[in-house]
Amino acid sequence: QVQLQGSGPGLVKPSETLSLTCTVSGYSISNGYYWGWIRQPPGKGLEWIGSIYHSGSTYYNPSLKSRVIISVDTSKNQSSLKLSSVTAADTAVYYCGVSPYYYYMDVWGKGATVTVSS
């Protein structure tokens, strides 16, 4: 049973880069699937950030594309999210997950809370 756990700094200053890691257990990233990220601002709905295929192909939400990089590190069995030039609007719970296709999320991690504040 694949399990995912997102982690990273809970507090990021405005204009800096948010960096999160998703550690995967129970499955090897190099074996396949799409590894994605979705976020949820406090009290609001879900927003798709993007996804990466195990081989490296990426798919991003155009509204975030200029600021987002999603990558995988197969040696560490981790997926990573970097979001640059953050503002208060990027404050959210960030979820990582996995799926056979990038347009839905099959298994979700517990989420990492990130607050953007000086």
Place this chain on the structure above:
Amino acid sequence: QSALTQPASVSGSPGQSITISCTGTSSDVGGYNYVSWYQQHPGKAPKLMVYDVSNRPSGVSNRFSGSRSGNTASLTISGLQAEDEADYYCSSYTGSSTLVVFGGGTKLTVL
């Protein structure tokens, strides 16, 4: 404003059936068989309940079913139980550059 439209809330009594709608356009919900539904309890990560319009992942109760008519997808929960009380979100692939869009969510209350 979300790309897909869901009712803000629905309610039902235990044992009843309820349906949550998700309205989009021919560019998303109506154009592709790629609608999914998620259940989210407070403080928890969402859980996939239906994918590709009407398919249930392994382990999801058959009380949950998905369907679509035109540009509107629906999630029906039969035999309502207290544990079904949660927020529900629909999502769809879209042929536009946005790729994936969500509904604003529906709060289900079990009376």
